[in-house]
Amino acid sequence: MTTVEVKNLRKSYDDFLALDGVSLTAETGQLVTLLGPSGCGKSTTLRCLAGFHEPNGGDILVDGESILNVPSNRRKFGVVFQNYALFPHMTVAENIGYGLRLQKRSKGEIETRVFDVMKLVRLTGLEDRLPREISGGQQQRVALARALVLKPRLLLLDEPLANLDARLRDEVRWLIRDLQQQSGITAFYVTHDQSEAMAMSDMVAVMKAGRVAQFATPREIYQKPSERYVADFTGEANFLTAQRVQPVAEGRYSVHVAGADIEVEGVPGLLKNAAAELLLRPESLTLVTTGDTATFEGEVIKCAFLGASLHCEIALPEGGRLKLTAPPNHEVGAGDRVGIAIDLSHAWLMPEVAP
């Protein structure tokens, strides 16, 4: 049972401000992902949580109590590093049992617990190998086992899959998620892979230059981003400049976009005539015959046949481009004029940059 509350965390290296007020929460058993491009402060946040860095400001509460004065060796957090950080002079079993040995557990207990966790991460048989004698994926699982065997209050994972190839990544990703859910451990997970973040997390914090741009569920992050940056980072996205923004109800606006007047949902609190963008995910757009239900009309610029689908890029006469995915049987090619229907319930109005 662990809840974590990160409050307005600030951290600077010399005179570079790496964290500029990061706030996050994690409920018991949740996996919270820190998502963002390189250098946005994900690792720094995690290292503050682990106690490797002392923040310059803010607070970290675990189960309601500040842990800032607790040194990292007393926090009882499990940490999995990007480069695994296995002890090269210890065998796999010694690596995994190290924390238990520090706790002065009996030999028998260490042996059974190490054996059990190795079975859990499917490493049985590799007990006596040195880390350099096993593969990258196996090393990754040793690192995971080493953290899990201590039954940590909180699991911190810094890009644990970054050094694995695509197939292994998939496998270990689900292993991590399964183990985390089975044991009900609260976890923070750093990644810059948006699909990984979407698939695994209960909550996602999209970070931007030392701040949290949005902290929400994966669905919300994807469908209702707080600003263009978040939408861009979480998947394929089309943006159209919205004019004549007019609030009609809480979180609903009528706007003029690319020659059409439509009513859409959006970030609450936008003012009349505010500068805003309309987000249209490719899957909320459909190619239609010109005329009937079309909201927009445009000219096909590029069309790529991918077998299962057709990827098209369409230029609108008022300026702006839309990328969309069409069923493969549509016979369209570059230069054709086409109509586009929008699933308005999945369009989203948001500011270019959140205030």
Place this chain on the structure above:
Amino acid sequence: MIRSKKLTWALALPALALIFVFMILPITNMVEMSFRTPGSSEPFGEDYTWMHYTRILGDGYYWGVLRRSLYTAGIVTLLCLVVSYPIAWHLSRAKGFKAVFLYACIASPLMTGVLVRNFGWMIVAALNGPLNESLIALGIIERPLRLLFTQSLVILALVHVFVPFMVLPINNALRNIPQSLTEASASMGASRYQVFRDIILPLSFPGIQPGVILVYVLAVAAYVTPALLGGQMVSYMPTLIIGELTGTFQWPFGSALAIVLSFSTVLVVVLFTRLTWKLNERARA
């Protein structure tokens, strides 16, 4: 990588030539000399004999000197290790200008010639020298100590000059330990002492081993420092050997002493390496 055998040999040739000229040849020469009969008017005679070896090995005096040499070198190495480890630790954490400055400080004993350095020690350690004076001023001793021409001073001076040979390889090994390892062990509950004992110390062993070997070999072979600071009372193998070679001109006997010393040193080094082999293999990753 697979290279052609010929190329490998060609690339090794300069090194092999160097080893041949500066190592194989002189050693062969020494070994040969050590089996010569003593000469009456020349430094060595015509015939060959075992007599020098039987004389050395049969005489407790030479065993004693050999033991003292090997033992003293061991003490020097141990003290050197104890002094050097913390220095290497600080050096491995230093960055930028501080690192450069520290490197210079550590190399400083090597920046003065061996004679100047030892005369310096003579002045420092004299009865009314600065060392005695400051010890008296600090109230640690009442009357000046006789420091000069003692074994302790020889050991102190040798430790002083050999520290860089110990610091540099250990520093190198410490720098190669990723910070994430110490962080990982801390996150698993290790105190600072446990991190040091379980992670840092074993992983710095690939630096300790060469440092120990280097300093030991240098200490066994040290001549000038024991000769100048040790006085006439205690002899070490090198002083004895030089005495035979340049004092009494007994080249064959001197060579035999030198061979015995070299052989014993190599034996100690091999033993040490064998004993620490496993530790080093594991830490070598």
